[in-house]
Amino acid sequence: MSGPVELLGAVASGLLVVVAIGISWWAGLHLERELITAALRAAAQLAILGLVLVAILTPGQPLALSWLWVAVMIVFAGWTVQRRVPDVRRIWLLSMAAFSASAVVTLGILFGARVFPVDSSTVVPLAGLMIGNSMTATVLVARRTTAEFHDKRLEIEARLALGQPSSQAAAPYLREALRTALIPQVETTKAVGIVFLPGMMVGLLLAGVTPLDAVQAQLVIMYLVLGSVAVTTSVIALGLRRILFTPAHQLRLPGKE
Amino acid sequence: MSSPADPGSDEAVFAFRDVEVRFGEAVILTGIELEVAARGITVVVGPSGSGKSTLTRLTNRLLDPTRGTVSFHGTDLRALDVLDLRRRVGMVFQRPTVFAGSVRDNLAATGVEDEDTYKEALDAVGLPSTVLGQVAATLSGGEAQRVCLARTLLMRPEALVADEPTSSLDHESTLALEGLARGLADGGVPILWVTHDRAQVERVADARVVLEDGRVVDR
Numbered sequence: 001m002s003g004p005v006e007l008l009g010a011v012a013s014g015l016l017v018v019v020a021i022g023i024s025w026w027a028g029l030h031l032e033r034e035l036i037t038a039a040l041r042a043a044a045q046l047a048i049l050g051l052v053l054v055a056i057l058t059p060g061q062p063l064a065l066s067w068l069w070v071a072v073m074i075v076f077a078g079w080t081v082q083r084r085v086p087d088v089r090r091i092w093l094l095s096m097a098a099f100s101a102s103a104v105v106t107l108g109i110l111f112g113a114r115v116f117p118v119d120s121s122t123v124v125p126l127a128g129l130m131i132g133n134s135m136t137a138t139v140l141v142a143r144r145t146t147a148e149f150h151d152k153r154l155e156i157e158a159r160l161a162l163g164q165p166s167s168q169a170a171a172p173y174l175r176e177a178l179r180t181a182l183i184p185q186v187e188t189t190k191a192v193g194i195v196f197l198p199g200m201m202v203g204l205l206l207a208g209v210t211p212l213d214a215v216q217a218q219l220v221i222m223y224l225v226l227g228s229v230a231v232t233t234s235v236i237a238l239g240l241r242r243i244l245f246t247p248a249h250q251l252r253l254p255g256k257e
Numbered sequence: 258m259s260s261p262a263d264p265g266s267d268e269a270v271f272a273f274r275d276v277e278v279r280f281g282e283a284v285i286l287t288g289i290e291l292e293v294a295a296r297g298i299t300v301v302v303g304p305s306g307s308g309k310s311t312l313t314r315l316t317n318r319l320l321d322p323t324r325g326t327v328s329f330h331g332t333d334l335r336a337l338d339v340l341d342l343r344r345r346v347g348m349v350f351q352r353p354t355v356f357a358g359s360v361r362d363n364l365a366a367t368g369v370e371d372e373d374t375y376k377e378a379l380d381a382v383g384l385p386s387t388v389l390g391q392v393a394a395t396l397s398g399g400e401a402q403r404v405c406l407a408r409t410l411l412m413r414p415e416a417l418v419a420d421e422p423t424s425s426l427d428h429e430s431t432l433a434l435e436g437l438a439r440g441l442a443d444g445g446v447p448i449l450w451v452t453h454d455r456a457q458v459e460r461v462a463d464a465r466v467v468l469e470d471g472r473v474v475d476r
Contacts, residue, residue, distance in 0.1 A: 157319055158354040158405070162367050163344035163412065172357070248318055248339045 014039070057120050066123040074099045077131050077138075085142045087254040090243060091236075095138055098235035099131050102228040106130055109227070115220055126224065129200070133185075133225040134232040141181035141233040145240045148173045149253055156251055166245035174237045185229045189222055198222070269331075270295040270416045270447045271316055276325035278311050278471075285311045286471045289325070297463030298438060298448045302455065308471040309451040310351070313420040316449065317346045329416075347414030351421040353401035355393035360404055363393050367411045378407040382437055399430030406437065417441060417448045423457070435461050 017039040024031040056065050074096050082092035107126060109115075116122040149156065152173050159169035192198060193215075200221055204214040246252055269292040276289035286308040293299045303309050314320040315327050318339050327334050334342060356363050364375045376386040382403040388396070396404060402422060409417065419438065423431040438461060442448050450461060458465055467475035 154350065154352060154354045155356060158348075158350060159356070159366060160319060161317055161343055161348040161350075162408065163340045164366070165340060248321070250319055250321070 053124065056124060061120060063118070063120060063123070066120045069124050070103065070127040073128060073131050074103070077135055080135065081138055081142065084139045085146075088142060088146060088240070088243060089254070091142055091240075094236060094239040094243070095142075095232075097239065098138060098232040099134065101235050102130060102134060102231040103127055105231050106224050106228045110220070110224060129221055130224055130228040134228045137181045137185060137229045138232050138236055140184075141177055141236050142240065144177035144180045145174060145237055146244070146254065148177050149244055149251065153251065153253065160249055160251065166241065166249040166251075169249070170241050170245070174241060178233055178237050181233045182229060185226055189226050192218070192222055268295045269293060270329065271449065272328045272331070273312075273315070274326045274328070276315065276322045276327060278308070278315070278320065279323045284471055286322075288472060291466060291473055293447065293449050294464055295330075295447050296442070296445070298442045298450050298461050299464045299466065300458050300462035301449065301451045301466045301468055302453065302458050303468035304453055307468045309453070309468055310420050312468065313348070313418050313449065313451055316416075316418045317343045317348055319348075344412045345415045347409035347412060347417045349402070349406055349409055349417065349419040349422045351424050353396075353398055353405050353425065355396065355401050355404055358393060359389065360391050360393050360396070361389045363404055363408055364389075364411055367408055369411045374411060375407075378411045379404075381410055382407045383433060397430075399426050399433070402426060402430070402434060403437075406434070410441075414446065417446055419448060419450045421451055421453065423452075423454075431457075 017035060021032050021035050023029075024035060052069060055061070056069055077099050078092040078096035081095040085091050107123075107130070110126065111118045111122075116126065149170070156169050156173065160166065198218055198221070201214045201218040204217060205211065209217075244252060271291075271293040273289045273291040276286055276291075277284070278286040289312070301309050301312060311320065315322055316329075316334075318334050321335070329337065329342065329346065356366055360379075361375065364378065369375075372389075375389060379386055379388065384400065384403050384407065388400070388404075393401065393404060402425075406422075417438070423434050426434065435457070438448055438450065442463070452458060465476065466473055
């Protein structure tokens with residue numbers, strides 16, 4: 001293997017997983033099985049990704065293959081969100097719409113402004129970063145919105161009873177859920193470079209890219225993630241409003257009625 | 258006490274016809290045939306879990322029946338614009354439900370933006386206009402419920418539906434709110450008032466309906 005990490009080195013890094021398992025056993029956390037599953041699953045998924053990327057990035061392959069892979073990622077992401085927010089039916093569909101909207105906006109700007117060229121080596125990695133980093137915020141905004149609607153049900157219905165349309169009655173609570181979902185990403189963006197070095201930048205430095213080039217690329221990626229988190233969470237919040245209210249402006253919460 | 262209006266009469270503000278409400282397998286209301294008189298206070302009384310709150314939620318379409326129809330002045334609710342209906346049918350809930358912000362913010366949630374009208378509404382419920390700037394969350398239970406009533410009255414509703422509005426209030430505030438309701442009813446606003454308190458029925462009811470296990474068992 002040629003690259004920053006030899007195969008043997010990758011295997012040796014597995015010792016760190018052994019350390020984590022040892023700590024779990026020593027502290028009685030009962031997470032040993034979870035840790036083994038997570039580590040093996042990550043290795044298997046990355047191995048598959050590697051094979052797919054080799055196939056997609058081979059010179060001469062059509063760009064459509066890259067976009068097809070992006071579509072597969074979006075479907076998988078939608079399925080993952082549905083698993084994490086099982087109470088809300090059809091959230092998988094909404095999540096797919098959110099990730100697609102985010103792809104159009106963020107990749108549209110990056111490719112439209114020619115920040116990166118549109119080719120196989122950029123489409124899949126950028127889409128992957130965008131979707132992967134938006135996933136946590138997507139799950140958070142979905143859970144927060146349903147929790148907020150449950151907690152503030154009486155207030156929302158009091159607003160509806162005053163003749164407010166569902167969009168107006170839900171607005172203060174959606175705003176709160178969106179803030180909760182966006183703040184961690186804003187804090188991460190603020191702390192970058194001081195508190196932590198992002199994984200991608202570390203990867204670039206290990207691959208021998210000059211620090212200034214790595215910083216420049218990382219900045220673009222941070223903005224990409226910030227933009228995509230904002231777009232996906234907004235689409236989810238607005239979509240949930242449509243799911244959680246009937247056309248007659250009636251609140252219908254999962255697990256109620 | 259007078260009887261509720263005769264079935265089919267124009268005198269009914271709300272009419273329930275063969276109404277059933279189910280949540281999954283649970284039957285909350287069934288076979289409801291009920292007319293609410295277009296004047297005075299009609300009290301629905303019954304124990305907890307008898308379906309009283311569900312009945313009130315049908316009157317402004319916060320909930321639709323699984324079967325049957327509910328009408329307002331003879332028109333099926335589903336034929337009316339729901340947002341307009343909710344402004345015509347004011348609702349006061351069991352717990353005082355004030356929104357974040359000041360009393361003024363709460364009154365502004367109705368869409369009415371006139372300071373003098375706010376003062377009139379507060380005066381009608383026996384609150385001084387000085388509470389306008391007060392943070393609503395700092396009001397006592399009785400004051401908060403009065404603000405909720407003032408908020409509802411700002412829309413000049415044609416009918417009022419009150420779902421156990423005094424259940425979290427002390428005796429003095431309860432009597433004050435009952436007095437306000439009587440004034441409104443005498444002023445021409447028909448009221449559907451829900452309670453589990455038999456003594457309150459005697460104090461406020463012009464007509465009475467008894468609900469048990471989701472059925473009307475007595476009038």
